[in-house]
């Protein structure tokens with residue numbers, strides 16, 4: 001699918017390329033003899049565009065900004081509200097079109113490749129080799145940050161999307177154990193409901209609905225099938241009965257949520273667990289960062305467990321920062337930031353605030369809380385047990401992702417839409433995607 005913005009971006013790329021060549025030639029000619037390079041290097045402010053606007057997200061960004069300031073570089077914050085980056089992606093596109101790209105941007109997963117393909121991203125190979133990123137990061141992370149054998153992103157942390165948060169005290173009052181299987185989850189939900197407690201907090205925001213759905217797919221069938229659907233977009237796989245079952249289960253879960261299911265930001269949904277207004281929520285583990293920041297320590301008021309049926313698996317989203325080359329005047333500062341965020345110290349401190357876990361193989365799990373330790377250990381088992389999150393752009397490009405989410409969302413909000421119709425619609429969409437990619 002080619003959108004106008006992408007088309008215009010390609011045109012701009014040609015212009016940018018020509019400009020870059022001229023700029024590079026100028027530097028080579030005059031750099032040693034003039035003050036020009038000096039002034040370029042001295043400009044040490046970086047605009048950083050991201051979607052970390054909740055309390056814990058802001059705290060994590062502030063931590064990075066403070067460490068960067070220690071290195072003499074100022075972080076000019078551009079936080080765009082909207083969970084899962086709904087707003088930030090649009091702002092980034094329009095700023096690039098206006099020739100006003102920020103020097104640093106939170107770009108994650110497949111989107112990294114999309115921007116790198118257009119030639120906008122700074123190659124960080126020097127930083128990567130000097131700091132032995134190859135030997136330090138999990139293999140999945142190394143693959144994720146590279147495009148055509150060049151490193152084009154710096155990794156911050158790994159979020160686990162298959163996480164069920166629950167209010168320990170509510171479950172304990174009814175003597176309920178956190179559920180590990182679908183059957184246990186059904187039983188727990190029934191008991192909570194009978195006691196007048198809302199079993200599951202949920203928003204009808206499309207990305208939050210699709211998060212629940214991709215968890216159900218993983219629970220039902222594991223990472224291979226999840227990839228078959230969301231990475232390979234195999235139309236035949238959509239007609240599998242495991243897909244029907246996941247859809248039916250999602251509708252069954254609607255009966256455990258408040259009615260109607262309002263469209264609310266993720267922070268509001270998580271707050272319900274803290275306030276004992278609902279017992280459980282399926283959410284990426286940034287929810288843990290947020291709960292901690294509100295004063296709720298892990299394993300006190302709340303705790304977490306993998307989404308029932310996904311205990312061995314890790315449905316992941318990796319936060320990364322990419323650097324826009326622009327006129328190459330901030331390269332030194334950009335490289336400093338890239339180097340800094342992957343250091344063991346920043347990895348430990350940042351991830352403890354953010355709720356995610358270190359991308360480094362040499363991290364120390366004994367220093368993590370129970371949720372983080374389980375996540376890091378699950379991820380460390382390797383690619384066979386990892387599933388790239390659809391919602392968080394790890395599985396497919398932005399436009400396919402949006403289209404898939406819309407189909408799932410429609411099924412969720414409108415009870416008259418059948419599972420069979422949804423499957424037909426999605427399979428047709430997958431065929432179109434595959435035809436387009438073959439062209």
Ligand code: BGC
Nearest residue numbers: 082083084085286317319392
């Ligand atoms: C990002 C997280 C962020 C979450 C909620 C995810 O896509 O990876 O860093 O906290 O969205 O906005």
